[in-house]
Structure formats: structure tokens, C-alpha cells
Amino acid sequence: MHMRDAVNGIGGARAPEPDRATGDCRAATFRGLGLSIDGTPLVRDLNLTLDPTGITMIMGPNGAGKSLLLKLLHGLIAPSSGEVSWGGQPLSNELRRAQSMVFQKPVVLRRSVAANVDFVLKARGIRDASRRDALLAHVDLLEHAHQPARLLSGGEQQRLALARALATEPKVMLMDEPTASLDPASVLKIEEIVQDAQRRGTKILFVTHDLGQAERLADDIVFMHKGRLHEYGAAELFLSRPETEEARNFLQGRIVV
16 A cells, blocks of 8 residues: 555655644544444554644545544544544543534534524533624524524534534534535535634544535545545645545546445
């Protein structure tokens, strides 16, 4: 396998290591990370350290293990082997509280749009209507504040999910195909919100199949296939000069086997 090795990193330079002096909790490292279910390996021996800044896109064909990787990094499922650390520290409840996760299918509560955001804020001991309204305005939902959340369109519900994720002021936001099946206007708005979060210092890990989206957003790209890491590199290099046959086929729209 001709893979951009995690040790060599992007463009031949050493991959960024977590800043152990400052303990930057945005820097993810996984060593020997694996997951098997009923004896079937689904994620296989992943080794990588990600930069604590920017937008990292995770790409690959269906069944590559992309969503499983996000869940492992966020601690939603436990690995069968290996370990995950953030800023040089093992994943803990405290570190998870510095993260938010947005799923492909938005999860909304059976209450108003405003109450959905209030629920997250109150869980953090915050009772601040002005902060809630600012979040809703940021995602263009303030005029829907008193509407039942489940009456929102798909794109609006995903923007509400983003408002809830941002309510905790996360250091890291993990996103599992948040724009899949949405209309172009909704995709554009969500991308703008994500880019704004990144500019404000939130590390973004973003699963996508959309090559155009990767071109617009990605700083670096993790390419997976059959549970393995095949390439990791700067987005521009990966999208223009992929090193593996699997990645070339994927980028050219061919079936990857």
C-alpha cells in the first residue's frame, strides 16, 4: 500500500503531534485503533495525529468506516484495540464535554425551536435568552423560535442541530454527513456556519461523500477504505494527486472494491 504515512504526514513533513505543553484538546491522536463486531473487523489498526486547527474531511466509499471512526473519537463506542487521545490526554468525560457531534439525521426534541436550544444551555447551567436568540439568529432560525421543532424542514432541523452543537462553545465539532440529501441552499448555509465555527477556533472533523464540498471546505483529508487508512494529506494534494488506486477510483467516480 502506498499511503501517506501518518508518521510522514502531509507533503513529507512530520504529522503534527499534540502540544503536550499546552494540552490542546483539539488535537486527536489514535494509535492502533481498531473495532470488531461479532468477530468482523470494521476499523483496522488506524494510526494518525490530526492538526488541532482547520477542517479535516473524512472520505471514502460506503462501508469504509468513516462514521465508526467519528464515534470512536467521540467515545460513543469503545474500541476493540488501540487508543484515542486528545491533546495527549486519554479520552474522558471532561474532554467529551468540550466536543459536540452532529449526525446525518438531526435529532430534535418534541418542543419549540427555542426550547431545543434552551435544553442544551440549561444542561450547562446557563439560563440566558439573549444567548439562545443569538444562536438562533446565527443559523437563521430566530423567526421560527416558537414553532414546534419537528415542523421544520430537513435543512432547518439540521441548522437547529448546529445551533445546539454550538451552544456549548465546543473545541471540537464532529459532523457525520450533515448535509446529505439537503437542498443546495441549505448546504450552503450549513457550510457557512461550519466555516465560521472553524474561524472562531473550533476544530472540525467532517464526514462527506461530496467532492465539491471537500474542495470548498477541507484543509486536509483522511481517506478510508475497508476500515483502513489509505491516505492522509493536504486537501489540495489529495484531490489533485492521490497516491493510491482506491483514492483515484473514488475521485473519478468509479466503483471502489
